Amino acid sequence: MAATDVAIQLAIKGVPFRDAYRKAVPKEVKPLTKTDALRLVDARKSIGATGNPTTMAKNIKTAQDALLTFSKQLEGCSSWDAEQSKA
Structure with missing residues (x-):
């Protein structure tokens, strides 16, 4: 220990x-x-603690959810659609 x-x-x-x-x-x-x-x-469950698998998994899930929400908000935006069609 x-x-x-x-x-x-x-x-x-x-x-x-x-x-x-x-x-x-x-x-x-x-x-x-x-x-x-x-x-x-x-x-180690405090904010900013390194290495805690549970905390890291929750942080990754939160970031993925935020990215998905943001991506959905961009759908239908003409400049976003133009960039996506180039890819």
Whole structure:
């Protein structure tokens, strides 16, 4: 388990994060299993968190939906239709 993850667990239990992190740093000695690593990545759900598959999938779906909506709004627009006929 990464030191930050240990610190977060301690902070959830009421230990100030600064103190929790200092206590957690020496505990970073054993390698993570694949299951542990996936669980730790999946636990990061804050905006801008990297690597969370669920969050990334939702963001991709939102972007795809927005693109589809925008494309539908452009249909019938003469300049859009002219560009599409060139392709």
